[in-house]
Amino acid sequence: MFRRIPFLALLFVAACATSAPVAKLRQPTTLPPIELLTLEGQPTNLTAALGGRVAVVSLWATWCEACAAEFDALSRLSERAGARGATVVAIAVGEKRDTVAAFVARRGLRYPQLVDEEFKLADALQQKRVPATLVVDREGRVTFVGGALDEQALAALRAALDAQVAAR
């Protein structure tokens, strides 16, 4: 009897690990016109918030420690990218607007914030992780999708800015 238990335990684990396939992420090319909220509760959408600028979009959540680890980096990026006409927009996913607003006020986050209460934008962009980092060019096309803000995301941002300069 005891010899069967390890086998049954492995069967349980294998079944749980494969019981539903993880969706393969497909990089979208355009921003979907999904309604978001500002911290003040005003409806808007991401395209309007970006205003035709090159942007780094960060999906995050108040409960996510890895997201909190990049707040300082996003603040620095927001200041420096702003000097070059780009912007950083953070979108809190899956939480109530007032919860996010209170958290942003407590932490003193100064870069633009939007709220996706029902995961509508996150699901449309097929992003199921936080933090997630996207780089959007001036035409509103997503040119990079990644996890936490890292060297690859910054390289994609620099490439998008270079492309903007070349196009002028």
Next chain:
Amino acid sequence: MKRALLFVALSLSLLPAGCAIVPQNRRGKLADPLLSFDEDPLEAHKKSKFYSTREGAAGGDGAPAGGGCGCQ
């Protein structure tokens, strides 16, 4: 006793039919540290040392059952 254990083991092997894959961005409630099984290692040691030195049955929690101190 053996049949009961076999029943429990078989039931557990059928649980996968109900296992949900929880996307990482939906784990807000699971991120609560109170939900973690490894909440406080110092309290875990306090409990583990206390019970293993006063009860003949110990182990299964990742630490050796017995040895390591002059307390059996």
Next chain:
Amino acid sequence: MKQLFCSLLALALCATQARADDSLSDEAILGTRGGFRIESMRLRFTHFDQEGHGYQSQADRPSPSSPGSEWLQVEQPQLEVVAQQGKFTHRLWVPIDVVSAASPDALDAVSTASRTNEAASFDLSSTYHANPVTDVTLRAAFHLEEPFRSWTLGVAGSRSFADGNTTIAASLNQVFDWLDRFNLFGTRLGRRYRSSTNANLSVTQLLSPTTVGYLGYGVTVQIGELSNTWNAVPLDSGELGLEVLPGLRHRHAFVGRIAQALPWKAVLKGFYRFYVDNWGILAHTLEAQLYQRLGRQFYLRANYRFHVQTAASFFSLSAPAADGALRTADSDLAAFDAQTVGILAGLDLKFVRRLQGLHLDVGYERYFRTNDLRVNIYTCSAGFRF
């Protein structure tokens, strides 16, 4: 001329671009990474106040064949420091036990020299985060106690599957002890050795957005001197004899846990363990913990534990006096029920001055057994995250 002007303009634009790129460089935005950084420090202090009777003690016996007083107080400070270094997490843990007892060891049969016993451990582990789903840990520990020494080496690994929904962990530990051998009268008879080899396998599974489950199995094989060497056993002749234990013990434990987030900002945790060994002990342990958050920072916890075990097959309070026959009267190896009830209050503050987090808690538990043992446990803790 026009071409020269355009070339100069292009060069100027490139220079401006280069300076701007510096402001968006990886170092400027992400900062420097790696290096050694202390991430957290925790302190816990626990006071144990025990009373009862058992044959592990010879103190304050009403008669030579009676169990002795198990009165005991333990002061247990613990310190843990966790540091990050690139892909490594290092953990240093130092638990100390200061035991004041009626009879902490057989030396008290002839003197009170060891009414206070000190013990300390130094435990260092390093975890390598190979990738986001795989960790490997190496551990080394040393335990120092009168009259006992212990060395531990361990290796552990964990891997996540299905985007972190399933985590499998395994560990292997080897403990080697040496201890002074004493008889009933406090006479030192030399040195004895003990080896404990332990392996564990577990799986943690997210069962829903609010539920986590855990299954684990641990096996420990011990060989060598498995007694503290001076335990007494009442014999059928009316005298006391030395405890005689087998030189081999293999122990199996199966553990199931569940944690459920409740809608009213509470968490309920359940725990069950089934234990069996080759000494004839079979045990069931059930435990429940209920956490209730009061506001964002404060929480209360109530816990209850029930444990029932059978006796070792050679347990006896009137053992045959035959030489070499296995025998024990150690109350820890007897058949009994044990219950624990407890309460704890905790406070978690985030971003307090320069600290990322501050944790405080204070708690009390009461442990009582059907075979004459009762313990009051008082604990408090402070934790700092940097």
